[in-house]
Amino acid sequence: MAQAIRFYETGSPDVLRWEEVEVGAPGPGEVRIRHEAVGLNFADTYFRTGLYPAPLPAGMGVEAAGVVEDVGPDVTDFRPGDRVTYTGSPLGAYSTERVMSAQHLLALPDAITFETAAAMTMRGLTTAYLLRRIHPLRSGDTVLLHAAAGGVGLIFTQWAKLLGVTVIGTVSSEEKAEIARMHGCDHVIIYTREDVATRVREITDGTGVPVVYDSIGKTTYRSSLDALARRGLLVCFGTASGPVPPIDAMELAVKGSLFVTRPALADYIADPAERAELAGELFDHVAAGRIGIGINQRYALADAAGAHHDLESGRSIGSSVFVL
Missing domain, CATH: 3.40.50.720 (NAD(P)-binding Rossmann-like Domain)
Incomplete structure (x- = not known):
């Protein structure tokens, strides 16, 4: 049985619950993913507190990396065994497994670990649009x-x-x-x-x-x-x-x-071609070692409440991930 963090009301980190969930099989255009690492982002707290509204009850998190376990009909870009990462998808990344639309996935190069991907996909794509799209820096x-x-x-x-x-x-x-x-x-x-x-x-x-x-x-x-x-x-x-x-x-x-x-990241990765271009530049820099991704905090996914407490108190430095 898969497990996930869910919340039924908005509020402090204590509203987060660790539960068993039924995942099911992927439908048309969907994949089933086994997560290896999950990203922790400050934006997660906005959903938990209600600053970003979400229908309740809901899952938590929008960024993770892992392996494709199964694909549904009409999925042609991915197959079981593929290494993938994603961000900006519907809530639910705080989970051991999930079914989601294949359109949100990015193929993960072998040179980038799952933990690194979970620590950088949202942050890296955010950096990409800030530096490469917002203003013509010289x-x-x-x-x-x-x-x-x-x-x-x-x-x-x-x-x-x-x-x-x-x-x-x-x-x-x-x-x-x-x-x-x-x-x-x-x-x-x-x-x-x-x-x-x-x-x-x-x-x-x-x-x-x-x-x-x-x-x-x-x-x-x-x-x-x-x-x-x-x-x-x-x-x-x-x-x-x-x-x-x-x-x-x-x-x-x-x-x-x-x-x-x-600006919002979603509006800079909505177009698949633009998302692929930004991700490609990011992945190239990281794979070549030009940009290093430091992971300074690692948590068990079941300890999501503690991770949120650390994040909101300012105790976190750099990137944090949940390891499975």
């Missing part, structure tokens, strides 16, 4: 990245260096600052000690940066705006501290004709 540009020691942050910094981009990163502690530096962050601001916008202006000789990448939201929104150069772009791609406040259009004009966008 070698020599300087950007500000919040949460530089987080799962996305460590991948982002390494990829940005490959593009010749200088990264100013924010972190909460000296420990996280050292990790960010080890992954190529050029300037690290410990926001608990320093004013972020002031330091960015000092580093950029008063100009500010053309782009700020902000996954924190409510508590960093103001400093992000103040760190931007004239006609700069604020990319709000997460809300770890809560939603950003209402946007005052006139304030954007006063601060230098600024731009604000709130």
